[in-house]
Amino acid sequence: MTFNTILIVGGGLIGSSIARAAKAYGQAKTVYITDNSHTACSAIERLGFADGVSEGQADYFASQADLVILCVPPGRMGSAAEKIIPNMKSGAVLSDVGSIKGAVIEAVAPFMRDDITFVPAHPIAGTEYSGPEAGFAEIFKDRWCVLTPIKKGLSETKDLKAFWQGIGSQVSIMTPKRHDIVLATTSHVPHLIAYTLVGTAVDMERVTDNEVVKYSAGGFRDFTRIAASDPVMWRDVFLANREATLEVVDRFIEDLTALKRAIRWEDGETLLEHFAKTRDIRRRIVDAGQDSAEPNFGRHD
Amino acid sequence: MTFNTILIVGGGLIGSSIARAAKAYGQAKTVYITDNSHTACSAIERLGFADGVSEGQADYFASQADLVILCVPPGRMGSAAEKIIPNMKSGAVLSDVGSIKGAVIEAVAPFMRDDITFVPAHPIAGTEYSGPEAGFAEIFKDRWCVLTPIKKGLSETKDLKAFWQGIGSQVSIMTPKRHDIVLATTSHVPHLIAYTLVGTAVDMERVTDNEVVKYSAGGFRDFTRIAASDPVMWRDVFLANREATLEVVDRFIEDLTALKRAIRWEDGETLLEHFAKTRDIRRRIVDAGQDSAEPNFGRHD
Numbered sequence: 335m336t337f338n339t340i341l342i343v344g345g346g347l348i349g350s351s352i353a354r355a356a357k358a359y360g361q362a363k364t365v366y367i368t369d370n371s372h373t374a375c376s377a378i379e380r381l382g383f384a385d386g387v388s389e390g391q392a393d394y395f396a397s398q399a400d401l402v403i404l405c406v407p408p409g410r411m412g413s414a415a416e417k418i419i420p421n422m423k424s425g426a427v428l429s430d431v432g433s434i435k436g437a438v439i440e441a442v443a444p445f446m447r448d449d450i451t452f453v454p455a456h457p458i459a460g461t462e463y464s465g466p467e468a469g470f471a472e473i474f475k476d477r478w479c480v481l482t483p484i485k486k487g488l489s490e491t492k493d494l495k496a497f498w499q500g501i502g503s504q505v506s507i508m509t510p511k512r513h514d515i516v517l518a519t520t521s522h523v524p525h526l527i528a529y530t531l532v533g534t535a536v537d538m539e540r541v542t543d544n545e546v547v548k549y550s551a552g553g554f555r556d557f558t559r560i561a562a563s564d565p566v567m568w569r570d571v572f573l574a575n576r577e578a579t580l581e582v583v584d585r586f587i588e589d590l591t592a593l594k595r596a597i598r599w600e601d602g603e604t605l606l607e608h609f610a611k612t613r614d615i616r617r618r619i620v621d622a623g624q625d626s627a628e629p630n631f632g633r634h635d
Numbered sequence: 636m637t638f639n640t641i642l643i644v645g646g647g648l649i650g651s652s653i654a655r656a657a658k659a660y661g662q663a664k665t666v667y668i669t670d671n672s673h674t675a676c677s678a679i680e681r682l683g684f685a686d687g688v689s690e691g692q693a694d695y696f697a698s699q700a701d702l703v704i705l706c707v708p709p710g711r712m713g714s715a716a717e718k719i720i721p722n723m724k725s726g727a728v729l730s731d732v733g734s735i736k737g738a739v740i741e742a743v744a745p746f747m748r749d750d751i752t753f754v755p756a757h758p759i760a761g762t763e764y765s766g767p768e769a770g771f772a773e774i775f776k777d778r779w780c781v782l783t784p785i786k787k788g789l790s791e792t793k794d795l796k797a798f799w800q801g802i803g804s805q806v807s808i809m810t811p812k813r814h815d816i817v818l819a820t821t822s823h824v825p826h827l828i829a830y831t832l833v834g835t836a837v838d839m840e841r842v843t844d845n846e847v848v849k850y851s852a853g854g855f856r857d858f859t860r861i862a863a864s865d866p867v868m869w870r871d872v873f874l875a876n877r878e879a880t881l882e883v884v885d886r887f888i889e890d891l892t893a894l895k896r897a898i899r900w901e902d903g904e905t906l907l908e909h910f911a912k913t914r915d916i917r918r919r920i921v922d923a924g925q926d927s928a929e930p931n932f933g934r935h936d
Contacts, residue, residue, distance in 0.1 A: 433853075458850050458852050458853045459852060460853075460931075461930035461931040462917070462930060462931065463930045468930065477852050478849055478850060478852070480850070506849070515841050515842060516842050516846045516847075516850055517850065517853060519835075519836050519839055519842045519846075519847060519855070520836065520842075520846070520847055520850040520851055520853050520854065520855040521850070521853025521854045521855065522853075522854075523832070524832060524853070524854035524855050524857070524858055525854050526891075526894060527828060527832060527891070528854070529894070529909060529910050529913055530887060530890050530891045530894055530909075531824070531825060531828060531887060532913040532916055532917075533890055533909055533912065533913060534820075534883070534886050534887045534890045535820050535821065535916075536912065536913070536916060537886070537890070538820055538883065538886065540816050541816060541817050541820045541821075543916065543919075545817045545820075545821070546817075546820060546821055546916065547916065547919045547920050547923050547925065548779055548807070548923065548925070549759050549779060549781070549817055549818065549821040549822070550821055550920045550925050550926065551759050551760060551778050551779070551925050551926070552734075552759045552761075552818060552821050552822025552823075552825070553821065553822045553823075553825035553826050553829070553861050554820070554821040554822065554825050555920050555925055555926040556825070556857050556860070556861060557825055558913065558916055558917040558920055558926075559857070559917065559926070559931075559932070560854050560857060561910070561913040561914075561917065562913065562914050562917040565907055565910035565911045565914070566907065568906075568910055569903050569906045569907045569910060570903075572898045572906060573898065573901055573903055573906070576898055576899070576901070579898060580895060580898060580899060582835070582839065583891070583895050584895075585835050585838070585839065586831060586832060586835045587888060587891065587892075587895075589831050589834055589835045589838070590827075590828070590831045590884070590888065591888070593827060593830070593831055594881060594884050594885075594888075597827075597873045597874065597877055597880060597881060598877070598881060600874055600877070602870050602871075602874055605869075605870040605873060605874070606866055606867065606870045608830060608831075608834055609830050609862070609866035609869055609870060610866045611834065611837065612830055612833040612834060612837070612859065612862040612863065613862075613863050613866070615833055615836075615837060615844065615847065615848065615859055616763070616833075616859040616860065616862065616863040618844075618848045619848050619851045619856050619859055622848050622849065622851075624848065624849070624851050624852050624856055625851065625852070625856040625859075625860070625934070626932070626934050629762035629763060629764045629769065630761075630762040630763065630860075631860070631927075631932035631933070631934065632932070632933065633926070633927050633932065
């Protein structure tokens, strides 16, 4: 066990899952949670997976923790850091789970102390549900957690790596900048596109919402799952990873415009060429254990 | 049982599923399949779900069938109709499973006979896999099958409706034109977007394919599943439903551009407003039994 006592700041889907996993896999003796929401705190107490829950204030918990993990939406990382860091004990480790890294590092920086170490992290895991009831201990299993340490060769980075591996994750290390462009591609822009398409379908005057619901099994329903993710978190992500998001979106619009043109000019060859190359990536994702090979996600079972 | 003998033309995912379902649910006494591919015919024989398999020629089967269903890609509907219709027996019903209706009706029209009735159909069901091995009898259960009859009030439409209901489908009836705009929204454009995004990610020079695979669980992997669908079929769909596809794509690009602008100008309110309205549609799709409520499609099980 690398950390005896852990404080989770924000007991939502990811925070509550870390708490559950740390206990389930014996990666912490004591797990405290603090959350600003009264409803969330009540749920966490009722579910009983934490050793202590505190609404709003967490000075005592912070002073006891060997590891503090900020699990709030990206836009609230700064204020959470401001509140927690002054109470942390000397030598403790601070981390987070933000889906963007550059902006979180910037937001936390003004409140940092020399005697604690900040190791930013991002577990690439989640579901479309939010809140403490939605979490579960196995959510990180076989998924990747990316650490973006600010300094090289820190022992704290190794400790945090051991913690994430201990709760089932694979761990990789990269710079914050690289993280933000990679995740813009594999996560942020896919979410933006899903949100957009669901909105477009709902707004089509010629097609009723009822029809959209009835005939969603033709592909649309998969987009609605992604677009059901926490709106506040995603607003924060897009604003905080603005440049990389816009870069990837622009490339996407370019490519879509090219395919649109191929459709308009009945250029079947260009379409087929493009469509054929996408199957290989799917196979590699399944081979890498990052998705289920069950047809249709096993929906017919 | 409405039809004693059925001929399936094209034993791929959908054709082989209809054959399996017709037998499993007692909706046909005899099911014949014809397919142009030698590999497919061998697989169908080995799997043993048809009463007869024929490679290429199917004159005898066609002459026996009370119902012939064309299950070939949209671009091959015309040539399949040309080959099969002359051999069909008088009074038989012809149908299809094309994802577009206007273009299929046009393609079949030149070969129609007065003594057989064509009732176009489109079952909104499928997986990302292709070929006879991929089919299964339960694929149509609770999904919708849309019939787009050319004439109102035909008894053959009622018969085909009974057949689809008999193999587990819900059935709705609309005009071909309406079908094509509705499906452009709920199926065709979602597929085009998924194909495009997967291509964009693969082509990003700043992000390696290996990174795309590793970090795909952040949303990207769902797009790769849709983009793994049969490329030939989808090329045909986009070309055959050109106008409706382009109409919806243009709306989508408009909406994406508006959200892009909101990101650039850090207009969090516009983003949040847009994202919040998409959750309701998700709930309605789950309530309507058109998708699983399992978080993350139950991938953690």
